[in-house]
């Protein structure tokens with residue numbers, strides 16, 4: 001077929017696009033839609049205090065330890081070298097103190113949390129829980145890390161009761177100290193996960209487990225696949241479309257890897273959610289790799305779990321994705337403008 005006119009070419013391209021489009025799986029289509037929406041919005045959560053970039057010059061004057069790791073530019077302004085691990089540590093400590101009055105320390109070599117992302121996730125949970133109008137909120141933090149950051153933010157900001165699960169010994173010690181330092185023992189309990197291949201099972205089967213209902217779980221799963229010969233070599237982004245990250249990677253192999261990477265970890269959460277349907281109202285997890293979102297949605301569908309919701313967290317240079325699912329009758333809804 002010869003296409004002569006400009007209109008004809010446009011029509012032909014339209015048909016081709018339709019052909020390709022109709023072959024895409026619904027979950028891939030959702031991903032395309034999310035990308036389009038976020039291209040328009042590209043914003044942090046409306047209530048994220050870090051939407052207004054922090055004034056590092058002012059903060060360096062106020063915080064001595066942060067000042068020590070800052071760079072002073074010729075124009076008199078202070079900047080942070082995001083490729084320097086020590087600078088990231090001091091930055092994270094300083095921001096948690098400045099914005100949430102949280103005094104936090106991290107185990108040597110452990111994951112340093114970026115506040116903008118952790119906050120975007122907690123704010124999304126606030127939006128998911130808002131329609132439930134709960135007086136008391138109980139959540140489970142799967143893999144709290146040495147910072148215990150999600151539980152600390154949830155307890156300090158919202159007075160939520162948190163059960164923090166963690167498998168790594170030194171992380172448990174640091175998490176416990178961080179809770180005590182901030183006098184949040186009445187709101188946060190740390191549970192030592194005896195078996196890394198399980199999620200809720202050990203706790204829910206233990207005689208000391210509370211019989212109370214949990215309203216949500218939150219999780220930043222180990223990202224990389226420990227079965228891979230060089231787990232950290234795996235690219236999480238397409239370098240031709242998105243440049244290399246501007247931030248140094250922090251965290252130990254034990255914290256960042258698991259068998260099968262985040263997809264297998266999240267599948268385990270889904271499998272166990274089927275066993276404890278009634279114990280948690282809304283299950284959620286974060287995903288570090290965009291291409292994993294349709295895989296997880298397909299897995300949920302295969303388990304006949306249809307009450308789901310997704311979102312994207314935008315932090316400036318990095319994006320992350322999150323999935324929520326529930327076995328409750330009411331569809332998961334959120335009050336965010338996402």
Ligand SMILES: C[S@@+](CC[C@H](N)C(=O)[O-])C[C@H]1O[C@@H](n2cnc3c(N)ncnc32)[C@H](O)[C@@H]1O
Pocket residue numbers: 111112113142143144145146147148149150165166167168171193195196197198199220221222223254255256258
């Ligand atoms: C990627 S880190 C997230 C740490 C923290 N939540 C954050 O966002 O900064 C994952 C954490 O999960 C812990 N972990 C791995 N498998 C676990 C399991 N089955 N149960 C509980 N914690 C686990 C690791 O030791 C690690 O501290």
